[in-house]
Amino acid sequence: MCTGNVTGKCETLLYYHTSEGQPQPVGGTATTVYYADDSAIGTTTVSFDGVAGSVVVAPSSVQTLTPLVVIGGSVSTTKNERSITFTPPVGTCSVTLVTHDTDGDQQSFTWTLC
Numbered sequence: 001m002c003t004g005n006v007t008g009k010c011e012t013l014l015y016y017h018t019s020e021g022q023p024q025p026v027g028g029t030a031t032t033v034y035y036a037d038d039s040a041i042g043t044t045t046v047s048f049d050g051v052a053g054s055v056v057v058a059p060s061s062v063q064t065l066t067p068l069v070v071i072g073g074s075v076s077t078t079k080n081e082r083s084i085t086f087t088p089p090v091g092t093c094s095v096t097l098v099t100h101d102t103d104g105d106q107q108s109f110t111w112t113l114c
Contacts, residue, residue, distance in 0.1 A: 011105035012075050013037050014084075014097065015065035022068070025111050027090035033109075034065055035082040035099055042100035044084055048092045055097070056085045068109050088113065 015034040016023050025031040035041045035057070046055040060083040067075060088095050098108040 009105055010071045010107060011037070011101065012067050012070050013041075013099050013101060013105065013107040014068045014109055016068060017062050018064040018066045022066075023111075025086075025088050025092075025095050025113060027088050027092045027113065030085055030087045031095075032083050032085045033068065033097065034060060034062060035084055036065060036076050036079055037101045037105070038076050038079055039101040039103040039105070040080050041082050042102045044097070044099040046086045046098075047096045048088050049094050053086060053088070056083075058083050058085070068107075071107060 013035055015036055017034065023031050023033055041057060044055055044057055046053045060081045062081065063078065093114040094110060094112055096108060096110045098106060100106045
């Protein structure tokens with residue numbers, strides 16, 4: 001979902017591997033979601049209970065992606081694909097992932113763990 005002060009527009013950028021099902025982060029365990037769009041990935045951040053955390057972005061080539069949520073724009077499941085991996089600390093109650101593309105669009109997604 002799109003939140004906060006957005007300079008561009010909201011667009012579907014975040015996906016999950018179709019065969020693995022919708023991700024549900026768990027404290028202490030790595031979670032991977034995917035980025036795909038006509039434009040290259042831009043800034044990507046994650047926060048755990050409002051505190052900035054680390055996120056690893058790497059090349060990927062999963063061919064069966066499903067949007068976390070369709071919010072508009074193009075739905076591109078193979079272009080500029082990247083994996084996005086983060087590990088919430090044990091005891092985390094909320095994880096928010098925000099990703100931008102390089103032409104001004106963004107998507108954020110929040111998971112509630114407790």
